[in-house]
Amino acid sequence: MKTHTKTITAALILGALAACTQAPVMRALEEPGYFIFRQEEGLIAGNYNPAGYEEAEIRDLIAIACKGDEIAEYSSGTGTDGLVVFTATCPQGPAYDKGIYEAERSDRSVRIEGMVPMDGALARVITEN
16 A cells, blocks of 8 residues: 655645535445545544445555554444445554545545644545555
């Protein structure tokens, strides 16, 4: 997995806040290769379209939010919209204090972009695998 980090501007902060709305759910319904998840205090929560991902793949992808790239206590269920709702914990603690992550599948890889606090600023973490 290849990870890049850079500090961003206030405009991207507003974009992260917009990601917290209902729009990501609609996008995941329309684009099965897209999903969003959040991490706060070592708890990860999100949803994904089962037409685009399998559970084992999701478990591997969301581990970016945890120290040691490892998750624990994963649970999931199907929401009324058909998306799979999941939670997990970080056994070694979170990689960052908190963060919002968006994942999108391309032809051969999945790109994950996270908005995380780092060194007193907001940073974007990008991973592709």
